[in-house]
Amino acid sequence: MDVSEAIKNRRSVRAYKPEPVPEEKLRKVLEAARLAPSAHNAQERKFIVVRDEEIRKKLAEAAGQGFVGEAPVVIVAVSLNPEDIMSSGVPAFAVDLAIAVDHMTLQAVEEGLGTCWIGAFSQEKVKEILKVPAQYKVVALLPLGFPADKPALKSRKSFEEIICFEE
Numbered sequence: 001m002d003v004s005e006a007i008k009n010r011r012s013v014r015a016y017k018p019e020p021v022p023e024e025k026l027r028k029v030l031e032a033a034r035l036a037p038s039a040h041n042a043q044e045r046k047f048i049v050v051r052d053e054e055i056r057k058k059l060a061e062a063a064g065q066g067f068v069g070e071a072p073v074v075i076v077a078v079s080l081n082p083e084d085i086m087s088s089g090v091p092a093f094a095v096d097l098a099i100a101v102d103h104m105t106l107q108a109v110e111e112g113l114g115t116c117w118i119g120a121f122s123q124e125k126v127k128e129i130l131k132v133p134a135q136y137k138v139v140a141l142l143p144l145g146f147p148a149d150k151p152a153l154k155s156r157k158s159f160e161e162i163i164c165f166e167e
């Protein structure tokens, strides 16, 4: 599968089959995060792989989104340096983690797996469940598993609406 195909086929998947994610596929998804670029190549990030059902259910509760716990794997993306602001005024940590998580969503498509970026969750509860140190920031939860359905393509603004040239 080429990158364009993966981009076109990615969907937010909110229903997963219970079957486990083969180790080799999981490894490829995690490797995609490892290879992602970051500001100053600082790579101030960690990814917690949660397979334990009880912990997954707790994470789902912390997000108030039950389907999160139904995926056989939840990958939790953590910034180790959430204070890092670039000279542009943009926080580097959110950008760094977004790129890594997006790499994983695309690699997952290639592996026949589904994902859904979860940005709505209790920071405090997730940190407590996973014993994440207070100074770090959990950026996203990423359920991962074989899709139980094929979500329709969501609408997007037109090319003309979002692209400007020269100014």
Ligand SMILES: Cc1cc2nc3c(=O)[nH]c(=O)nc-3n(C[C@H](O)[C@H](O)[C@H](O)COP(=O)(O)O)c2cc1C
Binding pocket: 010, 011, 012, 013, 014, 065, 116, 117, 118, 119, 120, 121, 151, 154
């Ligand atoms: C930063 C961010 C946070 C998101 N948070 C959630 C979330 O908490 N729960 C959820 O079900 N989907 C979440 N989504 C998924 C979006 O709803 C989804 O990407 C959007 O509706 C477009 O659909 P698509 O991903 O299938 O193209 C999030 C996506 C992004 C990029």
